[in-house]
Amino acid sequence: MKSLxxxxxxxxxxxxxxxxxxxAAEAATKTYAEPWGMAGCGxxxxxxxxxxxxxxxxxxxxxxxxLDSQTFAISSGTSNCVQSRTETASIxxxxxxxxxxxxxxxxxxxxxxxxxxxxAEIFGCPxxxxxxxxxxxxxxxxxxxDPDAVLRNYVREVHAHQDLADTCAxxx
Amino acid sequence: xxxxxxxxxxxxxxxIVAIFVALLASDWGLGASQSAAPPSxxxxxxxxxxxxxxxxxxxxxxxxxxxxxxYPSDHSLIDDQGFFLASTGNRDPEVEMTATLRAFFExxxxxxxxAEAHAQCRFPARLAxxxxxLGLDTAKMPKPPCETLRKFVDFLGYEKVSLVFSAYYxxxxxxxxxxxxxxxxxxxxGRSDVALLDDIVNFSAFVADPGSxxxxxxxxxxxxxGQFSLLPYYRKIQEYxxxxxxxxxxxxxxxxxxxxxxxxxxxxxxGGTHLDYYYLDDNCSYVMLALLEAIxxxxxxxxxxxxxxxxxxxxxxxxxxxxxxxxVTYRPSTHSLFVARYSALTPPEQELVCRLVxxxxxxxxDAFPKCDVTCQARVMDATLEYIDFQEKLAGSRVPVRYGxxxxxxxxxxxxxGVVVTQASVVPPRNARPELGHDxxxxxxxxxxxxxQSFMDFHWRPALHGLADADEGYSGQLQIAFLDxxxxxxxxxxxxxxxxxxxxxIMSIPEDVPLLPAHxxxxxxxxxxxxxxxxxxxxxxxxxxxxxxxVYHAKDGSMAMYGLLHADLGYFPVGKSHWFLGPTLMLxxxxxxxxxxxxxxxxxxxxxxxxxARKTSLRHDLVISRSWSRSLDFRLTGMLRQGSPELxxxxxxxx
Numbered sequence: 001m002k003s004l005x006x007x008x009x010x011x012x013x014x015x016x017x018x019x020x021x022x023x024a025a026e027a028a029t030k031t032y033a034e035p036w037g038m039a040g041c042g043x044x045x046x047x048x049x050x051x052x053x054x055x056x057x058x059x060x061x062x063x064x065x066x067l068d069s070q071t072f073a074i075s076s077g078t079s080n081c082v083q084s085r086t087e088t089a090s091i092x093x094x095x096x097x098x099x100x101x102x103x104x105x106x107x108x109x110x111x112x113x114x115x116x117x118x119x120a121e122i123f124g125c126p127x128x129x130x131x132x133x134x135x136x137x138x139x140x141x142x143x144x145x146d147p148d149a150v151l152r153n154y155v156r157e158v159h160a161h162q163d164l165a166d167t168c169a170x171x172x
Numbered sequence: 173x174x175x176x177x178x179x180x181x182x183x184x185x186x187x188i189v190a191i192f193v194a195l196l197a198s199d200w201g202l203g204a205s206q207s208a209a210p211p212s213x214x215x216x217x218x219x220x221x222x223x224x225x226x227x228x229x230x231x232x233x234x235x236x237x238x239x240x241x242x243y244p245s246d247h248s249l250i251d252d253q254g255f256f257l258a259s260t261g262n263r264d265p266e267v268e269m270t271a272t273l274r275a276f277f278e279x280x281x282x283x284x285x286x287a288e289a290h291a292q293c294r295f296p297a298r299l300a301x302x303x304x305x306l307g308l309d310t311a312k313m314p315k316p317p318c319e320t321l322r323k324f325v326d327f328l329g330y331e332k333v334s335l336v337f338s339a340y341y342x343x344x345x346x347x348x349x350x351x352x353x354x355x356x357x358x359x360x361x362g363r364s365d366v367a368l369l370d371d372i373v374n375f376s377a378f379v380a381d382p383g384s385x386x387x388x389x390x391x392x393x394x395x396x397x398g399q400f401s402l403l404p405y406y407r408k409i410q411e412y413x414x415x416x417x418x419x420x421x422x423x424x425x426x427x428x429x430x431x432x433x434x435x436x437x438x439x440x441x442x443g444g445t446h447l448d449y450y451y452l453d454d455n456c457s458y459v460m461l462a463l464l465e466a467i468x469x470x471x472x473x474x475x476x477x478x479x480x481x482x483x484x485x486x487x488x489x490x491x492x493x494x495x496x497x498x499x500v501t502y503r504p505s506t507h508s509l510f511v512a513r514y515s516a517l518t519p520p521e522q523e524l525v526c527r528l529v530x531x532x533x534x535x536x537x538d539a540f541p542k543c544d545v546t547c548q549a550r551v552m553d554a555t556l557e558y559i560d561f562q563e564k565l566a567g568s569r570v571p572v573r574y575g576x577x578x579x580x581x582x583x584x585x586x587x588x589g590v591v592v593t594q595a596s597v598v599p600p601r602n603a604r605p606e607l608g609h610d611x612x613x614x615x616x617x618x619x620x621x622x623x624q625s626f627m628d629f630h631w632r633p634a635l636h637g638l639a640d641a642d643e644g645y646s647g648q649l650q651i652a653f654l655d656x657x658x659x660x661x662x663x664x665x666x667x668x669x670x671x672x673x674x675x676x677i678m679s680i681p682e683d684v685p686l687l688p689a690h691x692x693x694x695x696x697x698x699x700x701x702x703x704x705x706x707x708x709x710x711x712x713x714x715x716x717x718x719x720x721x722v723y724h725a726k727d728g729s730m731a732m733y734g735l736l737h738a739d740l741g742y743f744p745v746g747k748s749h750w751f752l753g754p755t756l757m758l759x760x761x762x763x764x765x766x767x768x769x770x771x772x773x774x775x776x777x778x779x780x781x782x783x784a785r786k787t788s789l790r791h792d793l794v795i796s797r798s799w800s801r802s803l804d805f806r807l808t809g810m811l812r813q814g815s816p817e818l819x820x821x822x823x824x825x826x
Contacts, residue, residue, distance in 0.1 A: 100368075100406055101568040103414065106556055109582040110549075111591035118368040118406065131591075138586030145579075147568055 092122050093154075093172060098147040105142050105150075111135035123158060124169025133161055213312045214277045218270055226305055227266035230469035235297055235438070236265055237447075237462050239474035249462060255445040257291065272298050280314050293318035296325075297437035297466070321440060328371075328436050332357040334422045334501075335460065336372065337487045338412045339605055340646050348635065348651050348677070350483040350605065351412075352457045355405055355422060356435075368406040373439060375400050375459040377449035398449030398459065400442050413505045414566035420503035421605055423487070426495055427468070434467045457483035464490070471496075482611040482634055484644070491606040500604065504597040506565075510557035511684055512597040517554055524551045526686060528577065529558055536580040549590035552581050558686055600728075608644020609801055609825035611635050617808065617821020621661075628670070628819060629658045638678075638761045639771040639794040640823075641804070647728065647761075650678040655697075673697040680722040680733045691722040691733050693757070714741030716755060729763045739777055751781040755788075769796045789813060802826065 097104060100115050107113025111131050120130035134141065141153040155172040158164045165171060226232055236256075237249040248255075248262045255261075257275050261268035275291030276299065292299055293316050302308060334355040340348055353374040355367075377396035412418045427435075447459065458481035461473040476489050491497050504512070514522060521543070528539055528551075540548045559565070559574040559581075571578050615630030632655040636645045655673035660666070674696045681689035695716040718737030725731070739755040742748065755777035762770045770793075777788040791811040796804045804823040810816070 096404075096406065098568055099404075099410055102560065102565040103410070105582055106560065109556075109585040110553060111586075111589070114366075114368055115406070118366050121366045121369060135586050135589065135591070139583055142582070145568070145570055 093119075093151055094147065096122055097151050097154075101145065101147055101150065105145070108134035108142060109138050119154075123154070123171060125158065125164050125171075126167060129161075129164055129167075130158075133157060133164060213309065214273060217306055217308070218273055220306060221269055221273065221302075222266070224305070226302075227269045229305070230465075231301055231305075232269060233265055234462070234465045234469050235301060235441075236261075236268060237442075237466065238265065239458075239462050239465070240472060242475070242478045249447050249459065250442075250445050251448045252445040255441075269302075273302065276302075277313060280316055284317070287316045288318065288320055290314070290316040290318070292316050293321050295441055296321055297434060297441050300434065300437060324440055325433075325436050328356070329359060330356040330371075330432050330436060331359040332424060333427050333432060333435060334424045335464075335487065335490055336408075337421045337423070337483065337605055338416075339419045339421060339603075340649060348649065350457075350487075352460050352483050352487060353408065354460060354463070368404070368409065370405045372403050372405050372408050373400060373463075374403060374408070375447075375456045375463075396449045397446040398456075399446045400439065402439065402443070409503070410566040413503060414560065415564050417505040417507040417561060417564070419505045419508055419599070419603075422501040422503065423491060423606070424498040424501070425464075425490075426498050431467045435463075438463065438466045455481060455483070457481055457486035461486050461489065480633065484605050484608060485611050488606050488608070488610065500606075502597070502599050504599070506557060506561040507684075507687075508597050508599075510554065510561050510687075513550075513554040513557050514685055517550060521547060521551050521554075522685065525555050525558065528555050528581075529574070529686065533577065536577070536584055545588045546590055546592075549585060549588050549592050552585045552588075553592060556581055556585070561687075602643040605644045607801070608636075609641060611825075613637075613640070613823055613825055615806070615821060615823045617806065617819040619808070619817055619819025619821075621817045622815050624661055624663045626817075626819075627660045627662070628821065629660070630823070631656050631658075637771075638680075638759070639769065639796055639806070641769070641796075641798050641801070642763070643801070647731070648679065648681045648722075648724075650676065650680075652676040668700055669698065670700050671697065678735075680724075680731060682722075682724040689722075691720040691735055693718050693720075693735050693737065711745050712741045712743050712751075714739055716740075718755070718757065720757075731759075731761050733757075733759045739779065741779070743781070749781050751779040751786075753777055753779040753785075767798045769798075770794070771796075796823070 096119060100118075103113070103115040104119060107116040108131075111134070113131075116131050116134055117127050120127045123130065137157050141157055142150060143153065144150075151172075158168055158171045221227070233246075238246060239249060246263050246265055250256075250262065253259075253262065256268055256271075258264065258267040258271035261271060272291065272295060275295075278291060280287050280290060287293070292314070296318070299308075334357065336353055336355050338351045340350060353372050356371045356373060357367075358370050375398055377398050409420070412420055442463075449455065458474065458477060461477075461481075465471050465473055471493065473486070473489050473493075477486070514525065517525065524539065524543065527533060528536075533539070540551065543551065556578065559571060559578050563569070563571040563574060565571060611634040613630070613632040615628070615632075617628045617630070619626055619628065632652055634653045635651040636649065637652060638647075638650045652673045653675055655671070655676065657670040657672075659668050659670045661668075676693070676695040676697065678691070678693040678695075680691045683689055693716065696714075698711070698713050700711045716737040716739045718735040720733060720735030722731055722733035735757045737755040737757065739751075739753055741751050743751065755775055757773060757775050759773040760771070764770055772794075773792045775788070775790045779786045779788060789811075790813070791809075793809040795807045797806075798804050802825045806821055806823055808819045808821070810818075
């Protein structure tokens with residue numbers, strides 16, 4: 001079957017060659033190393049070793065991930081899967097904001113949206129209050145289009161908020 | 173009288189003789205201990221498994237990712253020898269089962285870290301399946317702690333599984349075949365659904381050189397490794413709905429909790445392995461089918477695919493399974509969101525959007541005359557969607573052209589304090605991809621040329637033509653691979669290849685306000701009986717590349733298009749020679765009724781070869797009547813250089 005497939009491939013090679021510089025085909029996505037198991041413990045920020053101890057231990061080295069031209073590295077020095085979302089919450093916030101910054105900024109300004117709800121969930125905050133904070137303090141939180149700054153600002157604003165400081169499970 | 177010493181010596185000699193005799197007897201199979209020793213528990217399990225031919229059970233085969241092929245085969249899809257415990261395990265499920273059982277009984281190493289690599293920890297899905305079949309007595313087996321596995325499974329705790337399909341986008345040919353992956357739902361514990369924080373499992377090729385010209389060749393030839401990834405869903409949403417502007421369709425699968433648990437164990441086993449990625453057959457979507465079969469062996473999904481697997485076809489294979497899908501959810505792309513928001517605006521509001529993104533935009537603070545705060549919020553929301561679509565804004569990307577405008581709009585939008593409900597985007601019912609016809613088309617028709625009758629046989633492996641029913645497809649894309657027409661002329665006793673479209677793609681996107689689109693087409697193929705001139709110009713190979721415009725009726729019932737091509741070709745017969753020239757194509761497609769369609773096309777070309785100039789003129793007409801999703805009756809007519817033909821037949825999508 002592989003030989004037949006390769007034969008058919010020969011037909012397609014001739015036809016697809018002119019498009020070889022076109023947008024990447026769906027067959028393969030990007031050149032990020034997204035090793036298995038990085039969300040095996042729920043999050044994908046574990047850096048352990050270059051090689052796995054066994055095929056299914058699934059804890060690979062996370063080097064970087066690429067979203068078109070944006071490249072940023074996220075790493076953690078932990079050596080094993082962590083026990084709970086609370087322990088990984090700070091990492092999860094950073095990853096989430098980095099990956100969703102454009103969508104998050106828009107929905108924060110709009111005062112609602114799925115990406116905003118998810119961030120509220122990561123903070124462990126009630127959604128309506130978190131959304132209201134995001135909109136009312138938008139300029140302070142999104143003063144720069146920088147994930148680290150946005151995270152710092154969110155943590156500060158949540159702690160400074162009279163209700164959220166007490167009710168959020170993972171204020172950071 | 174014997175001395176004490178002599179009595180001891182006699183006893184020792186007797187013992188030695190007795191031991192020697194026993195050893196001899198055991199070598200000859202005569203010892204009572206040899207014949208009376210019971211088989212080990214492991215041996216009894218192996219014997220029982222062989223007696224029950226468990227290695228041939230679908231449950232075992234599918235855990236090894238052995239798909240159902242149209243020919244007998246025990247070969248696994250997995251190319252990583254490390255996944256198998258036997259050297260021939262990748263092609264011998266029985267040997268692999270025996271090796272697996274033996275490995276489960278390996279004694280635990282003293283080093284706890286090494287114990288994590290024990291087979292029971294590496295292959296929990298196999299362990300679970302064998303336990304269900306054989307009733308393993310764990311008291312007689314080693315007990316590795318498998319701490320990492322336990323953490324993995326405890327942390328996941330998925331509740332449901334959905335199959336997610338990313339659809340086509342009219343002007344993005346890279347999306348033409350779609351993509352599929354599994355969404356793994358986390359329990360909500362009574363809270364609202366925060367889908368973005370779910371995980372997805374994806375199978376794709378890991379490519380180190382996507383910019384290489386060899387990239388498509390390698391993808392077709394299986395030169396890249398395909399691996400599984402477990403990612404947050406929001407990661408894929410950024411990629412598909414934002415960066416590539418593709419709608420997502422989620423099909424919640426009707427799986428039991430036991431099957432979901434099994435999926436977690438299977439993912440653990442597959443996590444570190446790899447398959448050679450073949451773009452045509454062992455691709456993302458086909459492997460998803462194999463994954464579903466591994467957790468529910470009663471499913472027979474992979475058997476439907478012999479040579480190639482188009483993702484949309486794999487989706488339809490799943491949705492056609494009895495009660496396999498609980499619900500369908502639509503997730504619009506940025507393009508769809510912009511169209512929805514813009515369409516909901518009044519004409520004056522739409523004008524404000526146009527001004528904001530125009531070449532000479534007003535300052536944001538001056539951009540909303542006579543527009544209250546709610547009106548401003550609507551206008552800004554539509555403008556922001558436009559910007560995000562145009563900039564393909566995803567991740568932390570900074571907008572290039574509209575950076576300052578976006579920042580200013582966001583700040584003003586927040587100050588407005590208005591919370592407007594998310595744009596409601598209702599897709600047309602016929603947009604659901606599972607409703608579409610299958611990718612492969614077979615056709616048979618009989619007809620009459622000017623002087624003789626003929627019978628046509630048509631085969632198109634993929635994908636969709638303008639004459640086909642639009643349900644489940646973009647009515648703005650025509651894609652054909654290896655589209656072949658073979659003709660038998662009984663009077664002449666000849667069989668010829670009339671047309672062979674190696675590859676054709678035509679995009680006739682609908683104009684959206686602020687997003688004018690151009691029609692374009694690329695075609696590479698062979699045409700017999702071109703008859704543009706003398707006998708030397710009967711058959712031609714040619715390549716066409718063109719641009720143009722298209723008009724779509726508002727209700728989607730009609731489209732008219734015109735494209736001007738550069739036509740480069742070669743006449744191979746007689747005085748073979750090249751030609752070059754422009755070709756104008758005009759076309760019309762009309763949906764006459766829900767089941768009747770008409771597609772008409774005319775091509776007018778001027779071809780220059782050496783010093784001669786030739787003209788070509790060809791009309792094509794197809795009138796289709798859909799009998800079902802998989803069967804059309806068709807009347808086709810052609811007029812080529814004054815030579816007419818008419819045929820009646822059918823098109824079948826198996």
